[in-house]
Amino acid sequence: MQQAEAESGVMASKLLKKNMPPAAATKLGYTPPDGGWGWAVVLGAFISIGFSYAFPKSLTIYFKEIQEYFSVSYSQIAWVSSVMLASMYAAGPVSSILVNRYGSRPVVMVGGVMVCTGMVLASFGKSIVHLYLCVGVIGGFGLAFNLQPALTIIGTYFQVKRPMANGLAMTGSPVVLFTLAPLNQFLFDSFGWRGSFLILGAIVLNCCVAGSLMRPVNKTAGQKPKTEPAECNGAAAEEAATADTGAQSDNLLTEENQSEGRSQGCVHRFIDVSLFRHRGFLIYLTGNVVMFFGFFAPVVFLAPYAKHQGIDEYSAAFLLSIFALVDMFIRPTTGFLGNSKWIRPRIQYFFSFAVSYNGVCHLLCPLASGYTGLVVYAVFFGLAFGMVSALLFEVLMDLVGSHRFSSAVGLVTIIECGPVLLGPPLSGALVDIFGDYKYMYYACGVFMLVPGIFFFIMHYFNYKRLDEEKRQSMAAEMRTCEETVQLKMSQDEKADG
Amino acid sequence: MTASWKQLFFQILLLVFCRHINTKTPGPTPPPLVADSPLPTDVRSAILKGESHTEKVEVVNPVNLTLECTWAGNRDKQPNITGLWRKDGEEIENSLLMVQLENEQYNLRRVFNIVNEESLGNYSCLFGNEARIDFVLAAPHIGEVRDKPIVGYVGDTAVILCKMEESKPKPSTWNWYRTNGTNKEQILTAAEPHRYKIVNEGEKTKLLVHNLTEADSGSYYCAAVYPIGTTMGHVELKVITFFEPLKPFLAILVEVIILVAAILLYERSRSKKNYAAGNETNDQSNTLTQGENNESEGSSSMRQRKV
Numbered sequence: 001m002q003q004a005e006a007e008s009g010v011m012a013s014k015l016l017k018k019n020m021p022p023a024a025a026t027k028l029g030y031t032p033p034d035g036g037w038g039w040a041v042v043l044g045a046f047i048s049i050g051f052s053y054a055f056p057k058s059l060t061i062y063f064k065e066i067q068e069y070f071s072v073s074y075s076q077i078a079w080v081s082s083v084m085l086a087s088m089y090a091a092g093p094v095s096s097i098l099v100n101r102y103g104s105r106p107v108v109m110v111g112g113v114m115v116c117t118g119m120v121l122a123s124f125g126k127s128i129v130h131l132y133l134c135v136g137v138i139g140g141f142g143l144a145f146n147l148q149p150a151l152t153i154i155g156t157y158f159q160v161k162r163p164m165a166n167g168l169a170m171t172g173s174p175v176v177l178f179t180l181a182p183l184n185q186f187l188f189d190s191f192g193w194r195g196s197f198l199i200l201g202a203i204v205l206n207c208c209v210a211g212s213l214m215r216p217v218n219k220t221a222g223q224k225p226k227t228e229p230a231e232c233n234g235a236a237a238e239e240a241a242t243a244d245t246g247a248q249s250d251n252l253l254t255e256e257n258q259s260e261g262r263s264q265g266c267v268h269r270f271i272d273v274s275l276f277r278h279r280g281f282l283i284y285l286t287g288n289v290v291m292f293f294g295f296f297a298p299v300v301f302l303a304p305y306a307k308h309q310g311i312d313e314y315s316a317a318f319l320l321s322i323f324a325l326v327d328m329f330i331r332p333t334t335g336f337l338g339n340s341k342w343i344r345p346r347i348q349y350f351f352s353f354a355v356s357y358n359g360v361c362h363l364l365c366p367l368a369s370g371y372t373g374l375v376v377y378a379v380f381f382g383l384a385f386g387m388v389s390a391l392l393f394e395v396l397m398d399l400v401g402s403h404r405f406s407s408a409v410g411l412v413t414i415i416e417c418g419p420v421l422l423g424p425p426l427s428g429a430l431v432d433i434f435g436d437y438k439y440m441y442y443a444c445g446v447f448m449l450v451p452g453i454f455f456f457i458m459h460y461f462n463y464k465r466l467d468e469e470k471r472q473s474m475a476a477e478m479r480t481c482e483e484t485v486q487l488k489m490s491q492d493e494k495a496d497g
Numbered sequence: 498m499t500a501s502w503k504q505l506f507f508q509i510l511l512l513v514f515c516r517h518i519n520t521k522t523p524g525p526t527p528p529p530l531v532a533d534s535p536l537p538t539d540v541r542s543a544i545l546k547g548e549s550h551t552e553k554v555e556v557v558n559p560v561n562l563t564l565e566c567t568w569a570g571n572r573d574k575q576p577n578i579t580g581l582w583r584k585d586g587e588e589i590e591n592s593l594l595m596v597q598l599e600n601e602q603y604n605l606r607r608v609f610n611i612v613n614e615e616s617l618g619n620y621s622c623l624f625g626n627e628a629r630i631d632f633v634l635a636a637p638h639i640g641e642v643r644d645k646p647i648v649g650y651v652g653d654t655a656v657i658l659c660k661m662e663e664s665k666p667k668p669s670t671w672n673w674y675r676t677n678g679t680n681k682e683q684i685l686t687a688a689e690p691h692r693y694k695i696v697n698e699g700e701k702t703k704l705l706v707h708n709l710t711e712a713d714s715g716s717y718y719c720a721a722v723y724p725i726g727t728t729m730g731h732v733e734l735k736v737i738t739f740f741e742p743l744k745p746f747l748a749i750l751v752e753v754i755i756l757v758a759a760i761l762l763y764e765r766s767r768s769k770k771n772y773a774a775g776n777e778t779n780d781q782s783n784t785l786t787q788g789e790n791n792e793s794e795g796s797s798s799m800r801q802r803k804v
Binding site: 192202213 | 645648654739
């Protein structure tokens with residue numbers, strides 16, 4: 001008996017010494033490489049994400065000429081951008097289903113071909129509706145097929161260095177925008193809008209190159225050793241497996257388990273709606289829906305606000321360049337900071353801080369006077385925007401885990417579709433009603449500060465609950481460990497006696 | 498008898514001179530010297546502070562325009578200085594005067610009949626050889642016109658737009674011209690209705706050229722017609738075939754195909770190498786893994802029972 005107690009004590013201490021699993025249980029079943037080909041995948045994701053976000057924004061250069069060509073009003077032509085953005089967000093779940101089924105690589109390559117086809121067809125367009133369909137719908141779907149898989153595959157390749165990888169991949173958006181803007185102007189001057197659309201179709205085909213880099217991760221190499229309780233059980237089970245009665249019930253139970261696994265697999269193959277019962281996911285979703293109302297509008301109105309203050313057109317455009325440059329450099333930095341050992345375990349607080357900081361920035365904007373004030377605002381806003389963007393998907397991965405991320409991001413994007421589309425027109429309406437930009441900035445500030453504070457509070461409780469659950473599961477496993485050891489001891493005794 | 502004639506003569510002379518002097522006083526708009534014409538009147542004045550000054554004057558309708566120049570003079574303020582008017586660099590006849598210094602200022606004023614396009618130009622008032630103020634009289638300048646060439650495609654339609662700023666007066670009508678060698682030929686839609694179409698909307702005008710051919714490339718001029726004259730805007734049209742953008746398109750397509758093929762082939766060769774190397778180690782580890790599998794099956798069933 002004393003021997004048994006001593007053995008169980010040794011087992012328990014061995015258990016405690018092992019490393020604690022990270023905040024969200026990964027249950028991946030393999031060790032992500034955290035490097036090697038992963039960095040090539042980050043490059044592929046960089047390109048895909050860059051095109052997804054920057055492409056709709058960069059098309060606005062052609063709008064004036066297309067508007068004259070088809071003799072339509074400005075709002076009709078602006079719909080092209082809106083339809084593209086709406087399709088990109090609405091196709092999120094479709095993209096998730098396809099990624100769950102086929103993996104990232106085929107989906108990205110199909111997406112690239114789709115956008116190319118859309119742009120080539122659009123270059124032959126004879127009416128504005130033709131453009132809505134080709135650029136808006138087909139192009140938008142193609143970009144959605146680029147965005148989701150790119151985000152998902154980072155989660156499969158990285159675990160320890162994931163915030164860094166996410167930060168680097170999200171830097172694609174400002175970098176591609178920075179390159180596309182002057183390139184689009186050059187194409188327009190050389191080839192007019194039709195030729196430009198044709199060539200842009202070819203340029204966007206580089207997403208297929210990005211897709212080819214997204215090699216599915218090797219799940220057999222570096223098998224993670226079974227989790228600690230299994231180890232503990234394994235030692236005892238060596239003995240128990242010999243018992244006959246045990247074997248029969250084993251078979252029955254394993255069959256049950258298999259059928260259960262198959263039905264769950266069916267759902268998982270399409271989309272994981274059980275996420276709506278996931279606490280962290282719900283927090284993220286509610287906060288984000290409110291936040292997106294005020295997220296993009298200040299970017300859209302930065303140049304018009306500057307011109308309203310009496311600043312000339314070139315200086316106003318320069319403000320946007322400053323904003324984009326700061327954004328470009330802060331995203332990898334945020335990824336690096338998010339990876340540090342102080343922030344990683346509590347990365348949700350970092351995200352809440354970033355969102356609240358955004359809100360404060362906008363609330364203080366009306367105080368900025370003159371061009372220097374606006375430059376300072378552009379710098380701080382660039383910092384805020386970059387921080388939120390870099391962490392946006394990292395925190396979702398952190399909450400739901402990499403294996404459910406694909407479905408999560410699909411659901412999130414389709415629900416965010418509404419605020420993203422309504423945000424800028426609502427802000428525009430505010431500006432028109434009051435004739436002054438400051439009310440719009442106050443509104444955007446509030447729309448970002450409230451979710452920020454909401455995130456802080458909710459994640460405080462969420463972390464507490466997660467820690468408690470972890471402790472409970474650890475205690476439960478310790479108990480089962482002790483029990484199996486005791487069972488083994490009693491069986492030995494029976495055998496002896 | 499002679500004395501009274503002399504008196505009359507002197508009186509007349511005095512009258513003439515006095516009248517001349519009287520009109521030099523600075524002040525609010527005096528009645529125009531050129532009398533009884535139905536044209537409206539307008540005044541433009543400029544004060545010279547440095548060496549020279551240019552004032553732009555927009556003229557839309559025929560007008561009797563009074564131009565006033567005021568100069569503070571230089572350090573040695575002479576009591577008299579010559580005043581002169583020039584149009585487009587050439588001296589206007591009978592415009593040379595002696596200007597008196599009044600209230601530390603020299604003043605020049607003259608009324609001009611601006612009736613047609615020839616009357617427009619660069620009017621300058623000169624004080625001696627030192628100071629000059631230029632008045633540039635012109636019809637309103639066209640605000641929005643594309644300075645870079647517009648690109649059109651063969652068989653497609655080209656839309657050329659000219660727009661006057663909202664704040665400026667609207668032209669009576671718009672005309673379009675096209676250079677044929679050195680001449681400007683007016684584009685008449687009546688002559689070729691299926692090729693050209695002009696849409697005039699007040700301050701905007703659009704020229705639509707259908708069924709473009711390469712011969713349509715060249716300079717086009719939109720002319721805003723005002724009662725006083727016309728202002729021209731210049732737009733260049735370049736017509737290219739669809740093969741022009743097709744070349745970069747194909748080049749980039751080839752580049753993409755090459756990269757994708759390279760990456761996939763590299764991966765295929767790597768996995769073949771791994772497979773060949775892995776086969777040897779697989780046989781060794783197979784026995785081990787089998788043992789592990791048995792263990793794990795047993796342990797999972799154990800867990801089932803407990804949970």
